[in-house]
Amino acid sequence: MRDTGKTIEAYLPLAMPIPRMAAAEKYLRRAARAATPYMMVAPAIWSLCVFVVYPILYMIWLSAFRWDMIGPKIYVGLGNFAELFSNPDFYVVMGNTFRFMFFSVSISIVGALLLAVYLKAKTRTNAILQSFIFTPYIISMVSVAFMWVWLMNSEYGLLNFILGKAGASGVRWLEDASVAMYSMIIVAVWKGLGYNVIILISAMHAIPNQLYEAAALDNTKPLKTFFRITLPMISPTLFFLTLMNIIAAFKVFEQVALMTGGGPINATNTLVFDIYQFGFKFYQLGYASAQGVVLMALIAVCTAAYFGALARRVHYGGEA
Amino acid sequence: MIMRKIFALLAALAAIISAAALPGPSFAAAKPIELTFWYSWTDKIQENNINLAKMFNETRGKELNIQVTAEYQGTYNELHQKLQAAFVAGKTPSVTVMEIASIKRFAESGVILPLSPYIERDKIDMDDFYKGLLINCNAGGTWYGLPYLRSTPILYMNTTLLEKAGLDPSGPKTWDELAEYCKTVKEKTGAYGITLNSDVWIFEAFMFENGVATLTPDESHSNINSPESRSVFAFFKDLVDKGYVRCVAGEDYGKVAADIMNQKTAMFFNSTADLTYNLELARENGYEINTCFIPSNKSYGVPTGGCNLVLTSRQTDEEREAAWEFIKWMTETKQAAYAHAYTGYVATRKSTAASPEIQALYKEKPQFKVALDQLEQYGHGRPMNPGYAQVIVEWTAAMDAIWSNGADIDSTLAAAEAKIVRMNMLAAK
Numbered sequence: 228m229r230d231t232g233k234t235i236e237a238y239l240p241l242a243m244p245i246p247r248m249a250a251a252e253k254y255l256r257r258a259a260r261a262a263t264p265y266m267m268v269a270p271a272i273w274s275l276c277v278f279v280v281y282p283i284l285y286m287i288w289l290s291a292f293r294w295d296m297i298g299p300k301i302y303v304g305l306g307n308f309a310e311l312f313s314n315p316d317f318y319v320v321m322g323n324t325f326r327f328m329f330f331s332v333s334i335s336i337v338g339a340l341l342l343a344v345y346l347k348a349k350t351r352t353n354a355i356l357q358s359f360i361f362t363p364y365i366i367s368m369v370s371v372a373f374m375w376v377w378l379m380n381s382e383y384g385l386l387n388f389i390l391g392k393a394g395a396s397g398v399r400w401l402e403d404a405s406v407a408m409y410s411m412i413i414v415a416v417w418k419g420l421g422y423n424v425i426i427l428i429s430a431m432h433a434i435p436n437q438l439y440e441a442a443a444l445d446n447t448k449p450l451k452t453f454f455r456i457t458l459p460m461i462s463p464t465l466f467f468l469t470l471m472n473i474i475a476a477f478k479v480f481e482q483v484a485l486m487t488g489g490g491p492i493n494a495t496n497t498l499v500f501d502i503y504q505f506g507f508k509f510y511q512l513g514y515a516s517a518q519g520v521v522l523m524a525l526i527a528v529c530t531a532a533y534f535g536a537l538a539r540r541v542h543y544g545g546e547a
Numbered sequence: 548m549i550m551r552k553i554f555a556l557l558a559a560l561a562a563i564i565s566a567a568a569l570p571g572p573s574f575a576a577a578k579p580i581e582l583t584f585w586y587s588w589t590d591k592i593q594e595n596n597i598n599l600a601k602m603f604n605e606t607r608g609k610e611l612n613i614q615v616t617a618e619y620q621g622t623y624n625e626l627h628q629k630l631q632a633a634f635v636a637g638k639t640p641s642v643t644v645m646e647i648a649s650i651k652r653f654a655e656s657g658v659i660l661p662l663s664p665y666i667e668r669d670k671i672d673m674d675d676f677y678k679g680l681l682i683n684c685n686a687g688g689t690w691y692g693l694p695y696l697r698s699t700p701i702l703y704m705n706t707t708l709l710e711k712a713g714l715d716p717s718g719p720k721t722w723d724e725l726a727e728y729c730k731t732v733k734e735k736t737g738a739y740g741i742t743l744n745s746d747v748w749i750f751e752a753f754m755f756e757n758g759v760a761t762l763t764p765d766e767s768h769s770n771i772n773s774p775e776s777r778s779v780f781a782f783f784k785d786l787v788d789k790g791y792v793r794c795v796a797g798e799d800y801g802k803v804a805a806d807i808m809n810q811k812t813a814m815f816f817n818s819t820a821d822l823t824y825n826l827e828l829a830r831e832n833g834y835e836i837n838t839c840f841i842p843s844n845k846s847y848g849v850p851t852g853g854c855n856l857v858l859t860s861r862q863t864d865e866e867r868e869a870a871w872e873f874i875k876w877m878t879e880t881k882q883a884a885y886a887h888a889y890t891g892y893v894a895t896r897k898s899t900a901a902s903p904e905i906q907a908l909y910k911e912k913p914q915f916k917v918a919l920d921q922l923e924q925y926g927h928g929r930p931m932n933p934g935y936a937q938v939i940v941e942w943t944a945a946m947d948a949i950w951s952n953g954a955d956i957d958s959t960l961a962a963a964e965a966k967i968v969r970m971n972m973l974a975a976k
Binding site for chain 1: 653656657797936
């Protein structure tokens with residue numbers, strides 16, 4: 228908001244001039260005026276508490292119990308965490324989650340950056356290409372999953388058909404345990420790439436043209452222009468995008484549930500899918516909540532680490 | 548002054564609204580008892596549920612002043628989740644279908660009511676139901692459900708392909724013959740003998756045919772690493788390795804269905820519930836379908852599946868009575884016949900199978916009778932231990948590993964068994 232020199236009271240409805248008031252009334256008026264902003268944010272705060280804060284606290288509380296959702300809750304203290312950390316499967320699941328996160332985010336961000344540079348010029352062709360590349364993002368995950376399950380079908384799928392025509396042997400995309408996770412990454416990148424490209428292009432368009440003109444006058448090589456001007460100028464956006472991509476990747480669920488159900492042999496079982504499985508298939512709500520706490524901590528730590536490591540090197544524009 | 552006017556206006560408005568919203572007491576007496584009935588699955592099964600509820604409302608429901616609304620709730624698993632959430636929230640449907648293996652869990656936690664008092668009072672002839680179907684209606688000696696849409700797995704055969712391969716379309720009788728069939732089909736037609744997905748319910752049948760169940764009789768241990776289980780895994784692995792059988796990973800049946808439609812497989816295992824669907828599919832795609840018992844190894848044997856009707860606890864006595872009337876009507880001979888013919892789920896009652904319309908159906912479409920004969924002679928129950936859901940996931944993973952990822956049988960099964968023990972999956976919780 229731009230500073231107009233007025234205080235917040237200037238906008239408040241109660242700040243009408245009222246002639247001749249008793250001291251007590253004056254005090255009440257002032258109290259009401261002080262309370263007004265809180266009343267205004269109250270609905271937002273209320274919904275935040277009900278839909279965010281309360282569920283988080285409830286999850287943390289639940290992680291100390293053994294509960295099947297309909298029977299009595301049995302207090303086990305940190306028992307669920309002990310069970311979780313001593314379960315070898317948990318490390319398989321964490322490995323899957325990190326692998327998915329690392330590959331899908333790095334390919335998606337680097338790919339988006341390259342495509343954004345390629346497509347940033349404001350031409351009609353680029354506008355069409357941009358809308359093409361953005362389309363997967365707005366398609367529902369259910370449709371995307373069904374389409375890719377068909378594309379990746381080892382007997383009838385288009386991908387293996389093309390490979391067959393090219394003389395290569397088919398890949399069992401979703402059935403071979405050593406391949407399945409990479410197939411999931413391909414789909415995730417395909418779906419998320421367009422969004423990243425569009426955001427990066429708009430960030431690039433926001434860079435003042437004088438910088439490029441100056442660079443052109445100095446005969447700067449394109450690569451140097453990119454690393455010295457474009458990249459630093461879009462770094463706040465890039466930073467934000469990467470963070471959002473990481474968090475989204477940690478939370479991957481629909482794709483797993485719809486395409487593989489965590490299989491084959493646990494190869495695509497990620498943390499959130501495992502939470503679902505323990506919570507709503509095995510009815511071990513306490514154990515699932517403990518996993519939920521781990522996920523929350525993980526995202527919090529990653530976010531903090533990311534900010535700590537990169538925040539100082541990000542160019543936020545303006546002075547400083 | 549202005550404030551007073553606004554208040555007066557508000558008060559008037561409130562009076563109008565409340566007058567409109569509250570029904571007069573004269574209407575209350577004629578108001579029917581409204582019940583909600585939850586069901587799973589779409590297509591033929593959904594139509595069957597909606598039609599039956601409608602028929603009830605028009606006949607018995609009209610007499611007794613009961614109106615039932617049927618509501619779709621997804622798969623069995625999704626329905627169970629919603630039922631629990633509804634129970635915690637205090638508002639459950641009056642009647643719901645319930646997957647047979649889950650009855651015990653919901654009975655023990657008080658979500659559903661014992662039906663024994665009603666059954667005794669109204670003198671329901673339980674002996675008229677097939678014995679194999681009643682095992683999973685009972686928990687701790689008390690009836691909690693009546694058999695509704697029940698099924699068994701059977702072997703479906705594309706007889707067009709079998710005849711092309713010069714095989715007897717009445718189907719294989721033993722596992723040796725089954726292996727022979729697979730080999731001949733592959734060699735003569737190029738199609739797979741069987742396409743199989745990692746479905747533990749089907750595996751339960753394979754285990755029964757070798758004389759054991761997937762769990763020990765007291766349900767405290769799994770038989771995944773037993774000699775019987777190893778021999779089942781080895782039998783199909785051998786056929787897969789030779790290229791006669793295709794195993795697709797995962798519980799998802801879609802990939803099997805694709806092979807069936809494209810006539811890439813001559814045989815497949817599936818629930819009788821899909822019989823009508825499979826017959827229509829065959830007609831549309833130009834091939835013939837026959838069914839037969841799942842071939843015998845040491846003996847024949849199949850699990851039963853599907854759902855029972857249960858009565859929920861959180862409702863008034865009046866609603867309970869009305870809900871029981873609905874359950875009773877739905878499971879009567881005539882309605883059981885309707886559901887059987889409409890979907891392919893088995894006839895739940897002997898009197899249903901003996902009724903003239905069903906006898907006529909069997910003459911016209913003998914495929915319907917196969918499942919009934921199999922059930923009558925060789926039907927078993929399913930494990931009801933709540934931890935079985937977790938064992939199923941392990942079992943599925945073992946099938947994925949051995950059949951479609953080439954893993955070693957002995958080490959995979961030993962590891963699976965060790966994990967089931969280590970995680971106390973079957974311990975009383």
